Amino acid sequence: xxxxxxxxxxxxxxxxxxxxxxxxxxxxxxxxxxxxxxxxxxxxxxxxxxxxxxxxxxxxxxxxxxxxxxxxxxxxxxxxxxxxxxxxxxxxxxxxxxxxxxxxxxxxxxxxxxxxxxxxxxxxxxxxxxxxxxxxxxxxxxxxxxxxxxxxxxxxxxxxxxxxxxxxxxxxxxxxxxxxxxxxxxxxxxxxxxxxxxxxxxxxxxxxxxxxxxxxxxxxxxxxxxxxxxxxxxxxxxxxxxxxxxxxxxxxxxxxxxxxxxxxxxxxxxxxxxxxxxxxxxxxxxxxxxxxxxxxxxxxxxxxxxxxxxxxxxxxxxxxxxxxxxxxxxxxxxxxxxxxxxxxxxxxxxxxxxxxxxxxxxxxxxxxxxxxxxxxxxxxxxxxxxxxxxxxxxxxxxxxxxxxxxxxxxxxxxxxxxxxxxxxxxxxxxxxxxxxxxxxxxxxxxxxxxxxxxxxxxxxxxxxxxxxxxxxxxxxxxxxxxxxxxxxxxxxxxxxxxxxxxxxxxxxxxxxxxxxxxxxxxxxxxxxxxx
Amino acid sequence: xxxxxxxxxxxxxxxxxxxxxxxxxxxxxxxxxxxxxxxxxxxxxxxxxxxxxxxxxxxxxxxxxxxxxxxxxxxxxxxxxxxxxxxxxxxxxxxxxxxxxxxxxxxxxxxxxxxxxxxxxxxxxxxxxxxxxxxxxxxxxxxxxxxxxxxxxxxxxxxxxxxxxxxxxxxxxxxxxxxxxxxxxxxxxxxxxxxxxxxxxxxxxxxxxxxxxxxxxxxxxxxxxxxxxxxxxxxxxxxxxxxxxxxxxxxxxxxx
Numbered sequence: 001x002x003x004x005x006x007x008x009x010x011x012x013x014x015x016x017x018x019x020x021x022x023x024x025x026x027x028x029x030x031x032x033x034x035x036x037x038x039x040x041x042x043x044x045x046x047x048x049x050x051x052x053x054x055x056x057x058x059x060x061x062x063x064x065x066x067x068x069x070x071x072x073x074x075x076x077x078x079x080x081x082x083x084x085x086x087x088x089x090x091x092x093x094x095x096x097x098x099x100x101x102x103x104x105x106x107x108x109x110x111x112x113x114x115x116x117x118x119x120x121x122x123x124x125x126x127x128x129x130x131x132x133x134x135x136x137x138x139x140x141x142x143x144x145x146x147x148x149x150x151x152x153x154x155x156x157x158x159x160x161x162x163x164x165x166x167x168x169x170x171x172x173x174x175x176x177x178x179x180x181x182x183x184x185x186x187x188x189x190x191x192x193x194x195x196x197x198x199x200x201x202x203x204x205x206x207x208x209x210x211x212x213x214x215x216x217x218x219x220x221x222x223x224x225x226x227x228x229x230x231x232x233x234x235x236x237x238x239x240x241x242x243x244x245x246x247x248x249x250x251x252x253x254x255x256x257x258x259x260x261x262x263x264x265x266x267x268x269x270x271x272x273x274x275x276x277x278x279x280x281x282x283x284x285x286x287x288x289x290x291x292x293x294x295x296x297x298x299x300x301x302x303x304x305x306x307x308x309x310x311x312x313x314x315x316x317x318x319x320x321x322x323x324x325x326x327x328x329x330x331x332x333x334x335x336x337x338x339x340x341x342x343x344x345x346x347x348x349x350x351x352x353x354x355x356x357x358x359x360x361x362x363x364x365x366x367x368x369x370x371x372x373x374x375x376x377x378x379x380x381x382x383x384x385x386x387x388x389x390x391x392x393x394x395x396x397x398x399x400x401x402x403x404x405x406x407x408x409x410x411x412x413x414x415x416x417x418x419x420x421x422x423x424x425x426x427x428x429x430x431x432x433x434x435x436x437x438x439x440x441x442x443x444x445x446x447x448x449x450x451x452x453x454x455x456x457x458x459x460x461x462x463x464x465x466x467x468x469x470x471x472x473x474x475x476x477x478x479x480x481x482x483x484x485x486x487x488x489x490x491x492x493x494x495x496x497x498x499x500x501x502x503x504x505x506x507x508x509x510x511x512x513x514x515x516x517x518x519x520x521x522x523x524x525x526x527x528x529x530x531x
Numbered sequence: 532x533x534x535x536x537x538x539x540x541x542x543x544x545x546x547x548x549x550x551x552x553x554x555x556x557x558x559x560x561x562x563x564x565x566x567x568x569x570x571x572x573x574x575x576x577x578x579x580x581x582x583x584x585x586x587x588x589x590x591x592x593x594x595x596x597x598x599x600x601x602x603x604x605x606x607x608x609x610x611x612x613x614x615x616x617x618x619x620x621x622x623x624x625x626x627x628x629x630x631x632x633x634x635x636x637x638x639x640x641x642x643x644x645x646x647x648x649x650x651x652x653x654x655x656x657x658x659x660x661x662x663x664x665x666x667x668x669x670x671x672x673x674x675x676x677x678x679x680x681x682x683x684x685x686x687x688x689x690x691x692x693x694x695x696x697x698x699x700x701x702x703x704x705x706x707x708x709x710x711x712x713x714x715x716x717x718x719x720x721x722x723x724x725x726x727x728x729x730x731x732x733x734x735x736x737x738x739x740x741x742x743x744x745x746x747x748x749x750x751x752x753x754x755x756x757x758x759x760x761x762x763x764x765x766x767x768x769x770x771x772x773x774x775x776x777x778x779x780x781x782x783x784x785x786x787x
Binding site for chain 1: 561562563564565567568569570571572573574579583586587611613614615616617622625626681684685688689692695696697698699702705708
C-alpha cells in the first residue's frame with residue numbers, strides 16, 4: 001500500500017506538471033466500472049473499452065469503422081495449404097509502455113505472444129489461475145481450447161499457430177479484445193515478486209494509451225504512450241469518468257464535463273441532436289433481434305406458415321414503440337454493417353390480407369400459439385413484452401391467437417433451447433468478432449440445434465454453405481457463400497428478423513477523429529479536441 | 532444510557548443472523564441459475580457449466596453453502612466478487628468512506644434544517660407557517676430520491692450551472708487517497724482549489740440524500756415539542772428544579 005501511495009504521489013506530481021495549459025485531456029463518460037484490466041478474464045464491453053482498446057494491441061486489429069481485420073502487432077501472415085498452420089511475422093521495434101510501475105528492457109517478441117495465449121489455454125501455465133475464479137470465458141466461448149493445438153515461437157519475430165481444424169473466422173477471433181498481447185517480461189517480474197494480481201489491476205501493453213491509475217467506480221486515467229508504434233496520440237491524457245446513469249451522463253456532456261458518452265437514453269436523443277454544442281453519430285449495431293419459430297413442430301414446420309406470420313408483423317411499429325426510432329427493421333440475420341450482408345434481399349412486406357390468405361392456403365385454421373417474451377431489456381430488444389403485445393394484436397387480425405409467456409431470464413434462456421419447445425421465442429444476439437460465421441453458424445447451424453439455434457432449424461442447403469464458408473480462407477469466396485446462405489434463410493424463414501438497434505454516440509462538437517465501431521467498441525486512438 | 536445501548540446491541544445480533552438467512556435464501560430460492568446467467572445468450576456446454584458450478588461451490592447442499600458463507604463472514608471474508616474477481620470486503624472498504632462522508636453531510640444538513648423547522652412549526656401550531664412546513668415535509672418524505680436527484684441535477688447543474696453534475700472532485704485534481712474522505716484528502720493534497728472543488732461536489736448529494744430524513748426530523752420534532760409543551764403545562768405543580776426543560780425533554784424523545 002505504501003508503495004502504491006508513493007506511486008500515486010509521483011503520478012500526481014507528473015499529472016500536475018503535465019496539467020498546464022497545453023496538455024489536452026479527453027474525458028469519456030463511460031457507462032460502468034471495468035471488471036478488471038486483464039481482457040482475457042472478462043466478457044463485458046465496458047472492460048474491453050477500458051483495458052483492451054487503450055493499453056493493449058492484438059496480432060490483428062479491426063480496421064476502424066469496419067468488421068474487417070488489418071495487421072496489428074503482426075505485420076504479415078501466411079496460412080499453410082491445408083489451412084491448419086498460421087505463421088505470423090511480428091512488427092519489429094514495438095516498444096512496451098514505460099510507466100511509473102514498470103520499465104521494459106526489451107521490445108515485443110514471440111515470447112509475449114506465446115505467453116498471452118498459453119495463459120488462457122494451458123491449465124498448467126502459472127498464470128492460468130492467477131486470479132481466483134479465472135475462467136477465460138471468452139477464449140472458451142470462441143472454441144480456442146479445441147481449435148488451437150499449439151502456439152510456438154519460431155524465432156524472435158515469428159509465431160506459429162497450429163489448429164486442429166480448418167477455421168476461417170480464426171483471423172477475426174484473434175483480433176478480439178480477449179486476445180490482447182501482454183508483456184511476458186512484466187508478467188515474469190510480477191511473478192517473481194509474488195504480485196501476480198497486479199496484472200489485473202495495473203495493465204501494461206503496447207497500445208496507444210498507458211495506464212496511470214484507477215479509482216474504483218470513479219475515474220480511470222491514462223496518458224498517451226509516447227513510444228506507440230502507430231505514433232503518439234494527439235490528446236495527452238485520456239480520462240474515463242465512470243457515470244452509470246444515462247441521464248447523468250447526458251447532463252455531464254451538456255455541462256462540458258465530458259467530451260463523449262456511450263449509450264444515451266433513447267428518449268434523450270432528440271434533445272441531443274438539437275443541442276448546438278453536441279453532435280450525434282448513429283450506426284446499426286452489431287446485433288439482431290429475432291422471433292424464432294420452432295421449425296420442427298407443426299404447423300411451424302412449413303415455411304409458408306412462417307412466412308405468412310412474418311408478413312403480419314409490423315416491424316416499423318415495433319421500432320417506433322420500443323426504440324423510439326433508434327433501431328431499424330431487420331431483413332437479414334446479420335446487421336448491415338457486416339461484410340457479406342446481402343442487400344439485394346427484400347424484406348417481407350407488412351400485409352395482413354396477404355398473410356391471412358397465405359395461412360388459409362397452407363390449410364392452417366384457428367391457430368393458437370405461445371409467444372415468448374424475454375423478461376429483460378437487452379440492447380437489441382429494449383422491451384420484449386411491448387414488442388410481443390404488438391405482434392399479438394397483429395396476429396389476432398389474421399385469426400391467430402397468441403398467448404404471451406415469460407420466465408425469469410436464466411430460465412428463459414434454458415427453456416427456450418429445448419427441441420420440443422412450443423411457440424415462437426423473441427431473442428437476439430450481439431456479435432463478438434464481426435464475422436458472419438458468428439451469426440449464421442452460431443445461431444442457425446445444424447450443430448447449434450438444441451442450443452443457440454432457437455428455431456431448431458437444420459437446413460442442409462444452408463448448413464452446407466455456412467460450413468463451407470467456415471473452411472474457406474479466401475474472403476471474396478466466403479462473401480459469396482454467406483450471401484447465398486442469406487438467400488436460403490430468407491426463403492425458408494426460420495425466424496422473423498425483427499430489428500437491429502442503432503448505436504447512438506453523442507459527443508461535444510469539438511471532438512474530431514472518433515470513428516464509430518460496428519463492433520460496439522469505444523476506442524480513442526486518433527481522437528482529437530479542436531478549439 | 533449504557534443499558535439502552537446494550538439492549539440495542541443484543542437485538543442487533545439476532546437481527547443480523549435473521550437478515551443473513553433471509554437474504555441468502557431469497558437469492559438462492561428465486562428461480563434462475565447464477566452460472567447460466569454468467570454466459571447470457573451464449574449457450575454454455577454442460578461440462579463447462581458443471582466445472583464453473585464446482586469452482587464457485589454451487590454444487591454443494593444449500594445449507595452447507597449458507598454455513599460456509601456465515602463462517603466466512605464471521606472471519607471477515609465476504610467472498611470474491613464474481614464480476615471483478617476481487618475480495619468483496621476490499622471493494623467495500625475502498626468505497627465506504629465516500630458513503631460515510633456523504634451520510635455525515637446529509638445528517639448534518641437534515642438536523643440543522645429539520646429541528647428548527649419542527650420547532651417553529653410547533654410554536655406556530657395551526658398557522659400558515661406550520662402548514663407550509665408540514666406540507667413541504669410530507670412532499671419531501673414521499674419523494675423518490677433518485678428522481679428528486681435527477682430533477683435537482685437538471686435544474687441546479689444543468690440549467691443554472693451552479694454545481695458540478697456528478698463525481699467527488701473535478702477531474703483536474705488527482706491525488707492519492709489518504710483517509711478516503713474527499714474533503715480531508717483535498718486539504719491534505721495541498722493543491723490549490725482542490726478543497727473548494729470537493730466541497731462544490733458535496734452540495735447537491737447531501738441535499739438529496741438528506742431530504743427524507745430532514746422531512747422526518749421536522750415532523751418528529753414538531754410532534755415531540757407539542758407533546759412536551761403540553762407536559763410542561765401539566766407539570767406546573769412540579770418543583771421548578773426537577774421540571775424537564777422543553778428542549779432537553781424533546782431532545783431525549785428524539786433519541787428514542
